[in-house]
Amino acid sequence: MLTQLINGRILTPQGWITDGSVLISNGKILEVTNSDLAVIGANVIDVKGMNIIPGFVGMHIHGGGGHDYTECSFDAFNAATKAHLLHGATTVFPTLTSTSFDNIIKVAGLCEEMMKTNKVIQGLHIEGPYLNPKMAGSQWGEFLTEPNKDEYTQIIESTSCIRRWDISPEISGGYDFGRYTSSNGILTAITHTEAEYEDIKKAFAAGFTHAAHFYNAMPGFHKRREYKYEGTVESVYLTDGMSVEVIADGIHLPATILKLVYKLKGVEQTCLVTDAVKYAAFDGEIEDSRYIIENDVCKLADHSSLAGSLATMDKLVKTMVNKAGIPLEDAVRMASETPARVIGVENTKGTLQKGKDADIVILDKDVNVRCVFSYGKIVEGTNTLIH
The missing domain is CATH 2.30.40.10 (Urease, subunit C, domain 1)
Incomplete structure (x- = not known):
C-alpha cells in the first residue's frame, strides 16, 4: 500500500x-x-x-499508563510503550530505575523478546544502580552499590539490547565502567552526581559523553567554607562534545534555564526527555504511598524530592515552544533528530x-x-x- x-x-x-x-x-x-x-x-x-x-525518540522513560518497566512483564512493557506512542514517541528506550542484578538480567531478556514483536522498543536504558548515595534522590537506596566489574560485564555479555547506561562517574570504579561500556557501543551518561570539573574531564575521557536530566540531581556553582567551586552543570557546559538532556516539562526546569541550555549547548547537543514515571498518561488512582501527584508532577510523599515527571514527548515540545520561546523546528529536532543520533539510531529514526x-x-x-x-x-x- x-x-x-x-x-x-x-x-x-x-x-x-x-x-x-x-x-x-x-x-x-x-x-x-x-x-x-x-x-x-x-x-x-x-x-x-x-x-x-518526525516521530519523537523517547530515550529516557521509566514508565507510563500505570506501569513501570522495572515490573518486568509483557503487559507493563506494552502498556507503558503504548501510552507514550499515543503522544508521538514512535521510538522508545525503556528505562530501568536502580534495581537488583537479577532483575536487570530478567528485564534485559524480556526487552530482547519485546523487540521482536514491538518495533517501537529499540533497546534498553539502565539508570543506576551504581550511584552516589548523596545524590540518589528518588532512586531506591537498597539497590545502590559501587560498580562491580564481574556483574556489569556479565550483564552486557548476556544481551545485545542495552543501548545506554547511566551512573555516577566519581564513585569507585566509575571510570573503568565508562571505558568498558563505551567500548562496547553503549551510550554512557553521568547521572545523580556531585562531580566537579576535574571529575567531568576524567569521565569524558573515559567515555561518558552524555549528561542525564541536566541540572537535576547534580550541583551547580557552590561554596565550601570561604571558597567557591564549579559544579557539575558548569563542568558539562565547558566540556565540548558532551551532550545533555533536559526534562522540559516546565516543572523540573524553568523556562529561563531551558533557554540557557538551548543557547549554550545548542540543538545538536540537547535532547528532550520525559524521565516519565508510571503515572504519566494515566487516569487511574495512585496506590503507592511513597508517591504523591502535586502540581502536575510526581513527588516523594515526604516532599524531599521530585520523583519523576508525568510528561509525554509532545508536552516537552509544547513547553519549549510556548514557554521557552524556542522555534518549533528546533524543539522538534531536540525531541527526534538529536536523541536519535546521540543514542545511535539515526540511520533509521529521527528525520523525514x-x-x-x-x-x-x-x-x-x-x-x-x-x-x-x-x-x-x-x-x-x-x-x-x-x-
Whole structure:
C-alpha cells in the first residue's frame, strides 16, 4: 500500500517544505517531494495545513499508563510503550530505575523478546544502580552499590539490547565502567552526581559523553567554607562534545534555564526527555504511598524530592515552544533528530528522509498531536485528523 501525505508543512533536515508530500510504502519513507500532486494508486491523506514532523525518540522513560518497566512483564512493557506512542514517541528506550542484578538480567531478556514483536522498543536504558548515595534522590537506596566489574560485564555479555547506561562517574570504579561500556557501543551518561570539573574531564575521557536530566540531581556553582567551586552543570557546559538532556516539562526546569541550555549547548547537543514515571498518561488512582501527584508532577510523599515527571514527548515540545520561546523546528529536532543520533539510531529514526522508518507525527498549529504513524500505519487512538 502506497500512502501519500499532502497539504502540510514538512520538516526535513534542510528545513520546512510547503506544497510538498511524503510518500510511504512498506513502513518506510519512499520519498519526500516538493510536489503535492496526487500519485496514482496512493492512499492520499490531506493533513489540512498542519505540521508533518518526525516521530519523537523517547530515550529516557521509566514508565507510563500505570506501569513501570522495572515490573518486568509483557503487559507493563506494552502498556507503558503504548501510552507514550499515543503522544508521538514512535521510538522508545525503556528505562530501568536502580534495581537488583537479577532483575536487570530478567528485564534485559524480556526487552530482547519485546523487540521482536514491538518495533517501537529499540533497546534498553539502565539508570543506576551504581550511584552516589548523596545524590540518589528518588532512586531506591537498597539497590545502590559501587560498580562491580564481574556483574556489569556479565550483564552486557548476556544481551545485545542495552543501548545506554547511566551512573555516577566519581564513585569507585566509575571510570573503568565508562571505558568498558563505551567500548562496547553503549551510550554512557553521568547521572545523580556531585562531580566537579576535574571529575567531568576524567569521565569524558573515559567515555561518558552524555549528561542525564541536566541540572537535576547534580550541583551547580557552590561554596565550601570561604571558597567557591564549579559544579557539575558548569563542568558539562565547558566540556565540548558532551551532550545533555533536559526534562522540559516546565516543572523540573524553568523556562529561563531551558533557554540557557538551548543557547549554550545548542540543538545538536540537547535532547528532550520525559524521565516519565508510571503515572504519566494515566487516569487511574495512585496506590503507592511513597508517591504523591502535586502540581502536575510526581513527588516523594515526604516532599524531599521530585520523583519523576508525568510528561509525554509532545508536552516537552509544547513547553519549549510556548514557554521557552524556542522555534518549533528546533524543539522538534531536540525531541527526534538529536536523541536519535546521540543514542545511535539515526540511520533509521529521527528525520523525514528517504529510506528511514515511516515514523511520523502530525502536529496542529497549537502543537497538539493530531495523528501518529508508526512504520507507516496510523496508531489506533490518534486518528483525530483522519476521517
